[in-house]
Amino acid sequence: MKTKARMEFGDFQTPLPLAREVCKRLKVEGVAADVVIEPTCGQGTFLVAAAESFPRSRMLGWDINQTYVAEARAALKRAGASRRSSVVCQNFFTHDWEAESEALQGKLLVLGNPPWVTNSAVSAINGSNLPTKENFLGLRGIAARTGKSNFDISEWMLIRLVRALRGREATLAMLCKTATARKLLRYAWQNDGRIAKAALYRIDAAAHFGAAVDACLLLARTGSAGPAVAAVFDSLSAAKASVRMGLAGQDLVADIVAYRRMRHLEGLCPFRWRSGVKHDCASVMELRPTNGRLFENRLGEQVELETEYLFPLLKCTDLANGRTTPERLVLVTQRRVGDDTSGISHKAPHTWRYLQSHRNRFDARGSSIYRGRVPFALFGIGDYAFAPWKVAVSGLHRHPRFQVIGPFEDKPVFLDDTCYYLPFEQELHARLVADILNSAPCRQFLRSLTFTGVKRPVTVDLLQRLNLTAIAEEAGLGEQWRALERADYRTSQAAPQLQLVMETATPPAKGILRKPASARYGRPMIRQKVTHKPQSKTAASRGDKAVAQVAQRMKFET
Ligand SMILES: C[S@@+](CC[C@H](N)C(=O)[O-])C[C@H]1O[C@@H](n2cnc3c(N)ncnc32)[C@H](O)[C@@H]1O
Numbered sequence: 001m002k003t004k005a006r007m008e009f010g011d012f013q014t015p016l017p018l019a020r021e022v023c024k025r026l027k028v029e030g031v032a033a034d035v036v037i038e039p040t041c042g043q044g045t046f047l048v049a050a051a052e053s054f055p056r057s058r059m060l061g062w063d064i065n066q067t068y069v070a071e072a073r074a075a076l077k078r079a080g081a082s083r084r085s086s087v088v089c090q091n092f093f094t095h096d097w098e099a100e101s102e103a104l105q106g107k108l109l110v111l112g113n114p115p116w117v118t119n120s121a122v123s124a125i126n127g128s129n130l131p132t133k134e135n136f137l138g139l140r141g142i143a144a145r146t147g148k149s150n151f152d153i154s155e156w157m158l159i160r161l162v163r164a165l166r167g168r169e170a171t172l173a174m175l176c177k178t179a180t181a182r183k184l185l186r187y188a189w190q191n192d193g194r195i196a197k198a199a200l201y202r203i204d205a206a207a208h209f210g211a212a213v214d215a216c217l218l219l220a221r222t223g224s225a226g227p228a229v230a231a232v233f234d235s236l237s238a239a240k241a242s243v244r245m246g247l248a249g250q251d252l253v254a255d256i257v258a259y260r261r262m263r264h265l266e267g268l269c270p271f272r273w274r275s276g277v278k279h280d281c282a283s284v285m286e287l288r289p290t291n292g293r294l295f296e297n298r299l300g301e302q303v304e305l306e307t308e309y310l311f312p313l314l315k316c317t318d319l320a321n322g323r324t325t326p327e328r329l330v331l332v333t334q335r336r337v338g339d340d341t342s343g344i345s346h347k348a349p350h351t352w353r354y355l356q357s358h359r360n361r362f363d364a365r366g367s368s369i370y371r372g373r374v375p376f377a378l379f380g381i382g383d384y385a386f387a388p389w390k391v392a393v394s395g396l397h398r399h400p401r402f403q404v405i406g407p408f409e410d411k412p413v414f415l416d417d418t419c420y421y422l423p424f425e426q427e428l429h430a431r432l433v434a435d436i437l438n439s440a441p442c443r444q445f446l447r448s449l450t451f452t453g454v455k456r457p458v459t460v461d462l463l464q465r466l467n468l469t470a471i472a473e474e475a476g477l478g479e480q481w482r483a484l485e486r487a488d489y490r491t492s493q494a495a496p497q498l499q500l501v502m503e504t505a506t507p508p509a510k511g512i513l514r515k516p517a518s519a520r521y522g523r524p525m526i527r528q529k530v531t532h533k534p535q536s537k538t539a540a541s542r543g544d545k546a547v548a549q550v551a552q553r554m555k556f557e558t
Pocket of ligand 1: 015
């Protein structure tokens with residue numbers, strides 16, 4: 001099959017030994033089947049393996065690819081199972097799965113490996129293998145509820161199947177990306193999908209499919225609602241689960257047992273976590289000093305620039321490896337989102353000419369966030385980004401290491417958008433908060449929340465859930481933390497950037513020249529609304545309440 005078609009149809013045929021191993025595990029788990037259905041059966045390896053493991057069951061398969069349908073029929077014939085099987089060419093998206101489920105009597109096993117492709121990847125290659133528009137809108141509702149717009153086609157299919165099986169006892173056994181399995185379970189648990197029991201068995205996708213992705217067998221019994229917990233096994237042959245994931249409120253947690261033990265450490269962080277600066281133009285914006293006012297960009301060009309708009313830069317790998325001395329610089333063209341950048345032309349003419357010479361690269365930035373913005377616009381920028389002290393962490397590493405970052409050569413250090421940080425005015429405060437965040441209770445709690453194999457295990461939402469007061473107490477740092485809490489944040493000198501509860505009341509300072517702390521942070525006031533996008537209504541109201549409580553404790557004006 002050609003690569004484009006393979007991509008559009010998420011076509012990774014399951015090798016027979018793997019299909020057999022899956023069926024073997026199903027038998028170990030006591031799965032019985034009068035009817036086995038394979039909704040996207042491809043060349044039929046799962047049908048063949050199931051015919052061997054369930055010698056008295058009927059085999060029903062469907063696939064959109066006529067050649068595969070013929071191959072699956074031939075494979076079943078070779079396996080001596082053609083008289084108890086039927087394979088039909090059919091588009092999954094137009095099949096009536098509710099009617100199918102109602103019509104089938106006896107114990108039902110839904111088995112297979114739906115396409116491994118996302119809706120946006122299909123759209124990007126102008127493919128049409130997507131749910132019909134009508135159904136698509138239906139999924140958008142789901143997508144909105146689960147907080148995403150890009151989804152795996154297999155996720156859509158699995159949700160469709162869980163809905164169809166909701167009223168009856170059946171076993172769902174599907175190979176899929178582990179992230180897809182989690183999303184499906186989350187959807188089902190949140191929407192009364194009647195999952196009685198669920199488990200995930202990790203598989204080696206690189207070895208079996210040549211795909212560098214975390215994948216698993218998702219096994220779920222449908223028909224009645226059970227606990228929102230799934231056992232996670234390290235392999236198809238593992239005797240014992242290594243961990244249990246589950247739903248806690250609206251969020252999935254990686255280790256529900258550990259999470260329950262430590263949930264008193266969850267709350268609302270009184271600080272507002274920030275993302276590093278986002279420019280999507282690293283080849284031009286990131287430079288290394290070479291000689292005096294000469295700098296080398298990532299295109300290998302030597303350029304002369306004024307130092308005014310250049311700031312030291314650290315990235316996630318620096319933080320994860322404990323490198324806190326910056327070797328790169330980043331051009332910071334704005335002090336706040338939306339600032340006019342044209343002033344650079346007279347304040348720093350070399351910098352302006354340099355930026356203009358690469359205007360096409362900035363204009364070609366793919367992300368829609370730059371549309372309609374001033375030239376050379378940034379995101380993740382504000383007064384907080386210029387704070388002298390920061391506690392920063394990589395978003396891309398599963399075991400967070402919180403680093404204290406101080407000024408470098410008299411300039412505040414910037415982080416890129418793979419990092420998150422808290423800004424501080426004072427080193428003492430930054431060091432204490434880093435100690436709390438690096439303490440054993442905090443690390444254990446974070447481990448219980450974060451999943452392996454995800455691109456960004458640490459997110460703002462996750463960090464924002466850390467109850468620093470409770471963690472400080474548990475870590476034996478309660479006294480120091482309470483002393484910090486008692487600090488009079490109303491004086492601008494001591495303002496430690498409690499951005500979650502404070503906003504500057506003074507108008508933004510113009511330009512990005514360094515100013516005294518008082519001018520930069522202004523007089524704090526309470527803002528009653530959480531500005532980061534909450535995961536749910538519950539989280540939002542929990543957030544508002546907690547903000548009010550923090551405000552009360554800190555005796556700020558409201
Ligand atoms: C990941 S492969 C797995 C095939 C088979 N289940 C197996 O385990 O070997 C996905 C299969 O889904 C089929 N497929 C993709 N889109 C489909 C659709 N809309 N309706 C039915 N089958 C589809 C592809 O042709 C392909 O055979």
